[in-house]
Amino acid sequence: MLAFKVPKQSANDLRKFLLIKEWIDLDFKIKTDDKSVFIPLNRRLEDYILENLPLSKWGNIEIVNMEFESLKRSPKSIKEYLQGKLDDEKIEDLKKSFDIIGDVVILEIPAELEDDKYSIGEAALKFTRRKAVYRKSSEIKGVIRTRQLEHLAGEDDSLTIHQEYGSRLALDIKKVYFSPRLATERNRIASQVQTGEKILDMFAGVGPFSILIARKKTVNIYAVDINPDAVGFMKKNIQLNKLKGKIVPLEGDVREIVSVKKIKVDRTIMNLPGFAWEFLDTAVDSLVEGGVLHYYEFAADYKRAISRIKKAAYPRDVEILGLKKVKSSSPGEWQVVVDARIS
Structure with missing residues (x-):
């Protein structure tokens, strides 16, 4: 097969150049002798290509024909x-x-x-x-x-410790819900939070939203879940991570907890896309004037989600701050998020 013969002192620079061009045949092992390195090519380079390459910068380079040893490449999937x-x-x-x-x-x-x-x-x-x-x-x-x-x-x-964006999250995949595909979304929300905020995480699970936010900012978070196993792991995760903020883990129906404790916050997270709309009245009630809502729903677009938020918030004003497709949930349907300010 065809290869570049290049002086040893220039071989690494040429190899980097050829990798960028995607001209090296990665299925074969590069050869060396006392003075030269032989780099296998995955294609025949036309004369006009060779004429326009700055080969002289790498010294006395030749194109040779030789056999190479196959590499045992690890499967990519x-x-x-x-x-x-x-x-x-x-x-x-x-x-x-x-x-x-x-x-x-x-x-x-x-x-x-x-x-x-x-x-x-x-x-x-x-x-x-x-x-x-x-x-x-x-x-x-x-x-x-x-x-x-x-x-x-x-x-x-099924017991494990998951890591994302520096957070350590203990969980049992058979006993709790957790999606690693929301890591980027959780980081997006955490980046919006300001120091001193009070936050309600309505469907907190083992605490991935709350833990990441409290690691980054000095805040107070009410983290609620109805699954006792999830709340148990959340308490463990509070201990596993070094937090700047404070998380109050709460087990039970979020409607009752918000009502009984008269919770009022600056930001409410509603990550329960299949049923979050049923809790919108509670979410709106939890927000102070000008508070921010992060509402998740499975939908083809944002129209229904926006309509539901405005209906639940009436007569309060709703300002749409952002719309995002988080991930595909089925053909033609997405998990969407609406960020809204409720005044």
Whole structure:
């Protein structure tokens, strides 16, 4: 195969240049001798290309034809791990996306691949180098938002510590709801918070929003969840992280808690996209004049979400501060967020 022969002292600079151009054949090992380095090319470079390259800056460079040793390249995906083990048609049916929560992997495996689920699980275990692989075996359901999981490979241990943006979050994936796909969104909200704010995290789970905010800012947060396991892990996570702010973990129905404790805050987070609209009256009541609401909903656009906020807030004024599609939830539907100021 074709290769550049380059003096050793210039080889690293030329290699960097060729990597940027994507001209190095990465499936083969670069060769060296006493004076030169031989860099394998993945294409024949036309004369007009060679004429326009500043080759002289790297010394006496030649194009040679020689054999190279193949590199044992690690697979770049679970699908590559499965090549030769499953039919190509089956591999194509496997979804590319999967969730990694701490050292646990959660896969979605379609029904047509049921007979191959353990092979897929083992491939995921090797590719991700985590301790355990599970498969989603039900939708998220119930007021505590959990789903059934089937163990496929590695240890059958669903307890883990997840890290994102410097936060450490202990959780059991079988007992609580948690989505690593919201990490960027949680950081977006945390970046908007000002020192001294009072905040209500209405559906706090194990505390990913609250922990990140309290790590960054001196604030007071009421973090509520109806799942006792989630609140238990939230308390543990408060201890795991060095916080500037204060988090008050509260277990129970957020409607009752806000009403009984007469909670008033500057910012309310409503991360329960399937049912948050049912709690909008409570969210609005929790906000002081000029308070900010972060409302999440599954929808094709923002119209229904904005309408619901305005209806719940009436006769108070609503100013839309921002609209964002957080992530796709199904074909044609998104998890959207509306940031609104309630005056």
